Amino acid sequence: MKNRFSSNAIAAFIVILCVSASWYSFAEGAERAKNVIVLIADGCSSEQYTFARWFKGAPLSFDSYRTGAVRTFIADSIVTDSAPAASAYATGVRTSSRFVSVGPGPETIESVPAPGPEMQFKPLATVLEGARLMGKATGIVSTSSVTHATPAAYAAHTGRRDDVETIMLQMVHQRIDVVFGGGKDLLLIKGADGKRGDDEDLTVELKEMGYKIVENRKEMAELRKGPVFGMFAAGHMDAEIDRPSLHPDQPTLEEMTQKAIEILSPDPEGFFLMVEGSQIDWACHTNDPAHLLSDLLAFDKAAEAALNFARKHGDTLVLVLSDHNTGGFSIGNYEMGRIFSGVSQEAFLAPFRRMKKSASILWKGIGDEKSADKVKKAVLEGWGMDITLADAEQLLLLAGDYKKKGRAEHLALGRFLCPRYTHVGWSTHGHTGGDVPLHAFGPGKPSGLLDGPDIGRVCAKAMGLSLERLNDRLFVDAGRVFGDANVKVDKSDQLNPVLRVRHAGKDAELPINRHWLILDGKARRMEGVVVYAEKKEKVYIPMQAVNMIRGRRLGNDGMVE
Ligand SMILES: [Zn+2]
Incomplete structure (x- = not known):
C-alpha cells in the first residue's frame, strides 16, 4: 500500500476531503426513478x-x-x-x-x-x-x-x-x-x-x-x-x-x-x-x-x-x-485585450454564423498541393473569413509544424485564426x-x-x-472459486481464447468476451460477459456460470434457488 502522507496531518485532511467525502445530496422526499x-x-x-x-x-x-x-x-x-x-x-x-x-x-x-x-x-x-x-x-x-x-x-x-x-x-x-x-x-x-x-x-x-x-x-x-x-x-x-x-x-x-x-x-x-x-x-x-x-x-x-x-x-x-x-x-483571447466593450453581440457572433464546414473538411478541401492562395480561398469559402495572404502563409507554416510532429495539419486552423479573426480563444489541444x-x-x-x-x-x-x-453477481474470479489449477485460458485459437474450467470431473468452456457457457456439450447463455484481466492473468465470470458449473438448481432469476 502506498502511504506517502500518513505523517502529514494537512495532507491527510486533503485526502479525506478529496476522496472520502461525497458532496451530493438527494432531493427531499426523492422517489425511485423507473427510468x-x-x-x-x-x-x-x-x-x-x-x-x-x-x-x-x-x-x-x-x-x-x-x-x-x-x-x-x-x-x-x-x-x-x-x-x-x-x-x-x-x-x-x-x-x-x-x-x-x-x-x-x-x-x-x-x-x-x-x-x-x-x-x-x-x-x-x-x-x-x-x-x-x-x-x-x-x-x-x-x-x-x-x-x-x-x-x-x-x-x-x-x-x-x-x-x-x-x-x-x-x-x-x-x-x-x-x-x-x-x-x-x-x-x-x-x-x-x-x-x-x-x-x-x-x-x-x-x-x-x-x-x-x-x-x-x-x-x-x-x-x-x-x-x-x-x-x-x-x-x-x-x-x-x-x-x-x-x-x-x-x-x-x-x-x-x-x-x-x-x-x-x-x-x-x-x-x-x-x-x-x-x-x-x-x-x-x-x-x-x-x-x-x-x-x-x-x-x-x-x-x-x-x-x-x-x-x-x-x-x-x-x-x-x-x-x-x-x-x-474561452470567450475572450490574447488579441482582444481586457474588455469587450465596443464589441456588439452581433459582431461577436458574426464570424461563427459564416462558418459552413468543420476544420477537418475545410482543410481536406484544399487538396494535397497547398498554397497560400488556395488556403485563403478555402478559409473564405468554409469559414467566411477574408484572411490576408500573409496570414494564409503563416497558417501553412504552422500546419507544416503540426505535420512534422505527426499531428493533423488542420489543427492549425482554429488555433491560428480564432485569436486573429474572432473573439474566442483556446489554450490546448x-x-x-x-x-x-x-x-x-x-x-x-x-x-x-x-x-x-x-x-x-x-x-x-x-x-x-x-x-x-x-x-459480486457479475464478476467472480474463476480461479479463486475453482482453484487456479482447474482454470486455464486456452489460447490455442489465438484469435478467440477460451476459459476452460475443470470441476467434478467435467470440463466447462467459456469463450472470453462472450456470454456463453458450454457445458455437457450444450451452449447456455449467461447473464453477463466473461472478462479476461490480462495484466493479472485472471478471468472473471458471472456467479450464474459458477452455479451452473457446480450443477446447482437455478431459479428464474438465474441464481441458486
Ligand atoms: Zn471525453
Missing part, C-alpha cells in the same frame, strides 16, 4: 455552454436544471481522459487513465489511496448492466463509433480503451436493446468491408440473438422495437455541420435519442439510456468553433428530447453533464482538469459538488440498485 437517462457532452464545460447559448439566442434545453458540478480527477491523474471519466459515471469507481470499467492500476496520485490487489484491473459492473439485470430495457447512443471510450465504459471492460475489437465483441454480448452510432466496420471481418482481425462476423451473432441491424435514418425511423444495432457509419459519424452535405442519410443525435426512447420506454420495468455528444470533445481538441457549435447544439436538442420525455413521465431521472473539459476554450457543470431533473436528482464516481452511485441509487451486490 434513467444520462446525457454526456464529451469534453465540454461552462464556457462552451455560454458560447452555444449566445449563438442559439435562447437558453439551452438543460440550462434551468443546473444543480451543481462534478470533479473529474482520476486515480492516476488530475486531468482525465474519457475512458476513466465515463467509467466513474458508469461504475461508481475511480479508475486509471485509458481504463474502461476495470479497477485502477497500482500507481495513483497522492490524494487517491492505492487500490488493493483484488481491485486492480478487475472488471467493474456498470449501471447499464445492473439495469438490464433488473429487467429494464437498456440503450446506448453516440455520434462516435459505439466502441469509443464513453459508450464503451457503460458496456465493456478492458484495460485498453483502444482495444475496440474486444469492446465491440463484449457490447454485442451485453444484449443491449438499442445501440445507435457508428462502428459498423468493427462488426465485420477484415477484407469483408470490416476491421475485425478475429475472423468473427458479429452481424451473424447479432442476428442469431434476434437483433435487427439498420444503417440509415430511414431504416431507423421505421423501427418499432428492439433489439437493434443502428450502425450509421463504418467508423465515426459525421460532424453535425458536415452531415447534411456528406451523409444526409445519417440520423441526428436528436433523432437517435428520440427513437431510442420510443423503443425503450414501453418496457414495464423502465429503462436506462446513455446518450453521448461524442464530437464536442473532438471539436475542442481541434480548436474548431464551427464543429463545436454544431455538435453542442445538436446535443442540446437531444437533451431536449430526453427532458421532454421526463417532464411528461414523472419517474425519469435525467442527468446532463460532461466527462471533462477540452481545449481550454488536450483536456483540462476543471470541474464540469451538472444538470439534473427528476427523482433522485443530485446537487452540490459531486465526485465523478458519485454519478454512478446516484444512478444506481435512483434505480434501487446495489453496485456491490451487482459486482
Whole structure:
C-alpha cells in the first residue's frame, strides 16, 4: 500500500476531503426513478455552454436544471481522459487513465489511496448492466463509433480503451436493446468491408440473438422495437455541420435519442439510456468553433428530447453533464485585450454564423498541393473569413509544424485564426482538469459538488440498485472459486481464447468476451460477459456460470434457488 502522507496531518485532511467525502445530496422526499437517462457532452464545460447559448439566442434545453458540478480527477491523474471519466459515471469507481470499467492500476496520485490487489484491473459492473439485470430495457447512443471510450465504459471492460475489437465483441454480448452510432466496420471481418482481425462476423451473432441491424435514418425511423444495432457509419459519424452535405442519410443525435426512447420506454420495468455528444470533445481538441457549435447544439436538442420525455413521465431521472473539459476554450483571447466593450453581440457572433464546414473538411478541401492562395480561398469559402495572404502563409507554416510532429495539419486552423479573426480563444489541444457543470431533473436528482464516481452511485441509487451486490453477481474470479489449477485460458485459437474450467470431473468452456457457457456439450447463455484481466492473468465470470458449473438448481432469476 502506498502511504506517502500518513505523517502529514494537512495532507491527510486533503485526502479525506478529496476522496472520502461525497458532496451530493438527494432531493427531499426523492422517489425511485423507473427510468434513467444520462446525457454526456464529451469534453465540454461552462464556457462552451455560454458560447452555444449566445449563438442559439435562447437558453439551452438543460440550462434551468443546473444543480451543481462534478470533479473529474482520476486515480492516476488530475486531468482525465474519457475512458476513466465515463467509467466513474458508469461504475461508481475511480479508475486509471485509458481504463474502461476495470479497477485502477497500482500507481495513483497522492490524494487517491492505492487500490488493493483484488481491485486492480478487475472488471467493474456498470449501471447499464445492473439495469438490464433488473429487467429494464437498456440503450446506448453516440455520434462516435459505439466502441469509443464513453459508450464503451457503460458496456465493456478492458484495460485498453483502444482495444475496440474486444469492446465491440463484449457490447454485442451485453444484449443491449438499442445501440445507435457508428462502428459498423468493427462488426465485420477484415477484407469483408470490416476491421475485425478475429475472423468473427458479429452481424451473424447479432442476428442469431434476434437483433435487427439498420444503417440509415430511414431504416431507423421505421423501427418499432428492439433489439437493434443502428450502425450509421463504418467508423465515426459525421460532424453535425458536415452531415447534411456528406451523409444526409445519417440520423441526428436528436433523432437517435428520440427513437431510442420510443423503443425503450414501453418496457414495464423502465429503462436506462446513455446518450453521448461524442464530437464536442473532438471539436475542442481541434480548436474548431464551427464543429463545436454544431455538435453542442445538436446535443442540446437531444437533451431536449430526453427532458421532454421526463417532464411528461414523472419517474425519469435525467442527468446532463460532461466527462471533462477540452481545449481550454474561452470567450475572450490574447488579441482582444481586457474588455469587450465596443464589441456588439452581433459582431461577436458574426464570424461563427459564416462558418459552413468543420476544420477537418475545410482543410481536406484544399487538396494535397497547398498554397497560400488556395488556403485563403478555402478559409473564405468554409469559414467566411477574408484572411490576408500573409496570414494564409503563416497558417501553412504552422500546419507544416503540426505535420512534422505527426499531428493533423488542420489543427492549425482554429488555433491560428480564432485569436486573429474572432473573439474566442483556446489554450490546448488536450483536456483540462476543471470541474464540469451538472444538470439534473427528476427523482433522485443530485446537487452540490459531486465526485465523478458519485454519478454512478446516484444512478444506481435512483434505480434501487446495489453496485456491490451487482459486482459480486457479475464478476467472480474463476480461479479463486475453482482453484487456479482447474482454470486455464486456452489460447490455442489465438484469435478467440477460451476459459476452460475443470470441476467434478467435467470440463466447462467459456469463450472470453462472450456470454456463453458450454457445458455437457450444450451452449447456455449467461447473464453477463466473461472478462479476461490480462495484466493479472485472471478471468472473471458471472456467479450464474459458477452455479451452473457446480450443477446447482437455478431459479428464474438465474441464481441458486
Ligand atoms: Zn471525453
